[in-house]
Amino acid sequence: xxxxxxxxxxxxxxxxxxxxxxxxxxxxxxxxxxxxxxxxxxxxxxxxxxxxxxxxxxxxxxxxxxxxxxxxxxxxxxxxxxxxxxxxxxxxxxxxxxxxxxxxxxxxxxxxxxxxxxxxxxxxxxxxxxxxxxxxxxxxxxxxxxxxxxxxxxxxxxxxxxxxxxxxxxxxxxxxxxxxxxxxxxxxxxxxxxxxxxxxxxxxxxxxxxxxxxxxxxxxxxxxxxxxxxxxxxxxxxxxxxxxxxxxxxxxxxxxxxxxxxxxxxxxxxxxxxxxxxxxxxxxxxxxxxxxxxxxxxxxxxxxxxxxxxxxxxxxxxxxxxxxxxxxxxxxxxxxxxxxxx
Amino acid sequence: xxxxxxxxxxxxxxxxxxxxxxxxxxxxxxxxxxxxxxxxxxxxxxxxxxxxxxxxxxxxxxxxxxxxxxxxxxxxxxxxxxxxxxxxxxxxxxxxxxxxxxxxxxxxxxxxxxxxxxxxxxxxxxxxxxxxxxxxxxxxxxxxxxxxxxxxxxxxxxxxxxxxxxxxxxxxxxxxxxxxxxxxxxxxxxxxxxxxxxxxxxxxxxxxxxxxxxxxxxxxxxxxxxxxxxxxxxxxxxxxxxxxxxxxxxxxxxxxxxxxxxxxxxxxxxxxxxxxxxxxxxxxxxxxxxxxxxxxxxxxxxxxxxxxxxxxxxxxxxxxxxxxxxxxxxxxxxxxxxxxxx
Numbered sequence: 001x002x003x004x005x006x007x008x009x010x011x012x013x014x015x016x017x018x019x020x021x022x023x024x025x026x027x028x029x030x031x032x033x034x035x036x037x038x039x040x041x042x043x044x045x046x047x048x049x050x051x052x053x054x055x056x057x058x059x060x061x062x063x064x065x066x067x068x069x070x071x072x073x074x075x076x077x078x079x080x081x082x083x084x085x086x087x088x089x090x091x092x093x094x095x096x097x098x099x100x101x102x103x104x105x106x107x108x109x110x111x112x113x114x115x116x117x118x119x120x121x122x123x124x125x126x127x128x129x130x131x132x133x134x135x136x137x138x139x140x141x142x143x144x145x146x147x148x149x150x151x152x153x154x155x156x157x158x159x160x161x162x163x164x165x166x167x168x169x170x171x172x173x174x175x176x177x178x179x180x181x182x183x184x185x186x187x188x189x190x191x192x193x194x195x196x197x198x199x200x201x202x203x204x205x206x207x208x209x210x211x212x213x214x215x216x217x218x219x220x221x222x223x224x225x226x227x228x229x230x231x232x233x234x235x236x237x238x239x240x241x242x243x244x245x246x247x248x249x250x251x252x253x254x255x256x257x258x259x260x261x262x263x264x265x266x267x268x269x270x271x272x273x274x275x276x277x278x279x280x281x282x283x284x285x286x287x288x289x290x291x292x293x294x295x296x297x298x299x300x301x302x303x304x305x306x307x308x309x310x311x312x313x314x315x316x317x318x319x320x321x322x323x324x325x326x327x328x329x330x331x332x333x334x335x336x337x338x339x340x341x342x
Numbered sequence: 343x344x345x346x347x348x349x350x351x352x353x354x355x356x357x358x359x360x361x362x363x364x365x366x367x368x369x370x371x372x373x374x375x376x377x378x379x380x381x382x383x384x385x386x387x388x389x390x391x392x393x394x395x396x397x398x399x400x401x402x403x404x405x406x407x408x409x410x411x412x413x414x415x416x417x418x419x420x421x422x423x424x425x426x427x428x429x430x431x432x433x434x435x436x437x438x439x440x441x442x443x444x445x446x447x448x449x450x451x452x453x454x455x456x457x458x459x460x461x462x463x464x465x466x467x468x469x470x471x472x473x474x475x476x477x478x479x480x481x482x483x484x485x486x487x488x489x490x491x492x493x494x495x496x497x498x499x500x501x502x503x504x505x506x507x508x509x510x511x512x513x514x515x516x517x518x519x520x521x522x523x524x525x526x527x528x529x530x531x532x533x534x535x536x537x538x539x540x541x542x543x544x545x546x547x548x549x550x551x552x553x554x555x556x557x558x559x560x561x562x563x564x565x566x567x568x569x570x571x572x573x574x575x576x577x578x579x580x581x582x583x584x585x586x587x588x589x590x591x592x593x594x595x596x597x598x599x600x601x602x603x604x605x606x607x608x609x610x611x612x613x614x615x616x617x618x619x620x621x622x623x624x625x626x627x628x629x630x631x632x633x634x635x636x637x638x639x640x641x642x643x644x645x646x647x648x649x650x651x652x653x654x655x656x657x658x659x660x661x662x663x664x665x666x667x668x669x670x671x672x673x674x675x676x677x678x679x680x681x682x683x684x
Contacts, residue, residue, distance in 0.1 A: 007567035008538060009526050010519065014567040015667045022571055022669040024610045024678050027653040079667045092545045093538075094566050150662055158655040175663030177352065184351050196350060196435075203434045224436050225349035225356040229364055268366045277662025308661060311369040313500040319650060320492050320619025321517030325357045325421045327364040336366050 002080055002099025004173065012176045015099055017079050040076075041163035043110035049073040053104060054133070056126055069123070070130045071107045078103035079169060086143060086172055102138055102147075102170040106130055112163050115271075116153075117262035125255035127166065131278070132251065134168055135244045142286045144170040146178060149243070154273025157310045174282045181279060182301060189300035197302030198239050205237075210334045213260055217253035220261045222330035222337070227318075228308050229328035230269060230337070232261055235304035243280040243303045260342075261307065268340040269309055276307040344422055344441025346515065354518045357441055359421050382418075383505035385452035391415040395446060396475070398468055411465070412472045413449045420445035421511060428485060428514055444480055444489075444512040448472055454505050457613075458495075459604035467597035469508065473620070474593065476510055477586045484628045486512040488520060491585070496615025499652045516624050523621060524643060531642030539644030540581050547579075552676045555602055559595035562603045564672035564679070569660075570650050571670035572611060572679070574603055577646035585622040585645045602684075603649065610682040611651055618649040 003016045040048040046064045053072040061067025074082070080101025088097040108116060108127045116124060131149050138147050151166045152158040159165075174182075188196035204210055204221050212232065213220040220234045234257060240246065246254070265272065280303040318324050345358045382390035388406045395414040403409025416424070422443030430439040450458060450469045458466060473491050480489050493508045494500040501507075516524075530538035546552055546563050554574065555562040562576045576599060582588065588596070607616065622645040660666050 005567040007565060008530075008542065009523050011522065011526060012567070012569070012664055012666070014569055014665070016568075016671050017667050017669050018671055024572075025612075027571070027611065027614070091566075093541055148663055156655065171665065175665040177662065177664035180353065181351050184353060188350075199435050200350065223349060224433075225347040225354070226358075227354070227356055229369070230366075269369065270367075272369070275661055279662070306662060313498065314656065319617055320519065320621070320648060321490055322354055322519035322522075323356070323513065323517040324354070325359050327359050329358050329360055
């Protein structure tokens with residue numbers, strides 16, 4: 001059983017994934033991406049994944065058989081385990097609990113070589129729809145405080161398989177970065193009775209310098225204090241606290257903007273590795289008693305996507321301080337992304 | 343002039359280093375480490391670096407000439423600039439200031455191929471002594487809130503040159519990770535009137551499971567909630583809040599432990615890339631009025647070194663959450679490191 005441990009100094013939680021145990025000679029110098037050879041995510045190889053959780057599939061086909069468009073399976077080497085009790089415990093100065101959670105893979109397409117940037121908007125919407133459905137389902141489990149949707153594209157971004165996929169991890173604690181964002185949003189709301197993100201988006205739309213796409217329902221921009229070159233922030237243009245509660249019509253608009261962002265990045269930066277993560281509100285049904293940032297979450301938080309092309313190495317300075325050096329001004333990055341020919 | 347910007351959501355500061363500006367086609371797929379060819383840090387090439395700040399050198403030799411053992415120069419492509427006023431300014435919802443600071447390179451040896459892990463203990467001490475001297479000197483500049491000492495070893499750890507060197511960046515703000523550590527330490531002290539780190543070290547010495555080296559003055563251990571496989575924490579065994587105030591005798595002991603840690607990592611993990619960073623107290627003479635974590639810093643903070651071998655890729659999950667998945671239990675890692683033949 002994996003274990004969750006909290007660092008008493010930096011207060012972050014870590015998953016010690018014993019199931020994935022690695023010995024000293026088990027770390028390759030550069031992790032190669034499995035491109036050639038057998039792929040368990042391809043159509044026809046359904047029996048090589050753990051049993052299907054759900055899929056968008058032709059009504060005449062059955063579970064774990066070909067005939068699907070988007071397919072969800074448990075991760076074969078999960079970071080967290082779905083069964084068991086949390087068994088929270090103190091160990092002297094430390095805190096630990098069992099590594100209970102969910103770790104799912106959303107296989108975006110039966111086609112091994114599809115790129116989300118080139119897929120039809122309609123298909124991008126199906127992937128987003130599936131992310132929302134899995135999120136809604138997992139929110140029913142009161143052991144899970146947070147459900148993180150993320151994508152690793154390319155070996156340098158941590159992908160182990162090249163077949164297009166998105167992942168989802170449900171955790172029994174609210175991750176530190178989210179807790180910090182929720183706290184900032186709350187402070188702003190308590191002070192001004194306005195959403196921090198709405199204020200920020202309005203200022204960005206007024207200036208326009210960092211806007212990449214100003215859609216009718218979603219905006220994409222390079223953040224004022226971008227940590228990385230060409231970092232991108234995608235958010236609903238108008239206040240909306242929860243990705244789980246996003247309507248089908250909104251998903252249409254999101255698919256349009258996400259696809260265009262991915263295409264602009266692909267063209268501008270020559271198909272770079274990237275990561276994206278969805279930041280939405282935690283599981284409100286599982287709220288802990290003392291977490292002060294939970295009240296008025298619907299008013300003060302604003303869900304969004306963080307997208308990071310992996311162009312530079314993160315070095316000691318960044319790890320040691322949480323302080324980043326970015327060699328490309330976000331205004332420049334936005335300009336390049338706006339002007340690239342599609 | 344580089345610019346410092348603060349993200350209003352995650353509250354981290356970022357350096358937008360316009361001097362290092364990068365266009366979309368300027369990001370190589372894998373950053374190669376310059377190993378062959380000309381090296382500006384080698385003896386005889388002193389004229390190819392910016393003018394020497396200081397050096398440990400033969401008394402009969404002069405500045406910017408051969409005859410040195412450890413040499414300090416400004417970084418040729420500094421992330422921050424030494425001259426200028428901060429010019430703090432709000433831009434609507436955002437905060438910015440000029441990128442004023444220092445960025446120095448401590449060239450550890452005239453020998454291109456020396457490895458700190460194999461160097462004589464006496465030479466390691468000279469490098470540490472120089473780090474402390476530069477830190478002491480920069481602390482006199484009241485524009486600098488924090489001075490970070492760090493080392494990137496190997497291309498995957500962000501090193502641009504292979505000649506052994508350590509770096510130092512002085513910043514006009516306290517980096518987020520440090521502020522968080524100072525806050526945790528203060529909370530613990532206010533509650534228990536004991537140092538959090540002293541308590542933690544005592545618990546670790548009692549259990550022994552995660553101890554790599556228990557020296558008379560310094561301990562090296564794998565943290566209970568290690569983010570990365572074989573992550574290492576080095577700290578004074580007894581309470582000590584400031585690296586700048588570490589005595590020469592203590593530096594002897596630190597050199598012994600640091601060299602042994604580097605050697606154990608080199609042998610155990612086959613010379614991996616790594617980063618280390620020194621966490622010490624901020625510049626107390628430059629304390630801001632409202633930063634509550636500054637009082638009693640001498641009592642509640644405990645300086646230390648974080649060392650991270652770069653064995654795994656950091657993926658979307660980690661970036662998006664500050665929540666890490668570590669495939670090697672720290673108890674296992676400590677055991678491997680203790681048992682490796684030197």
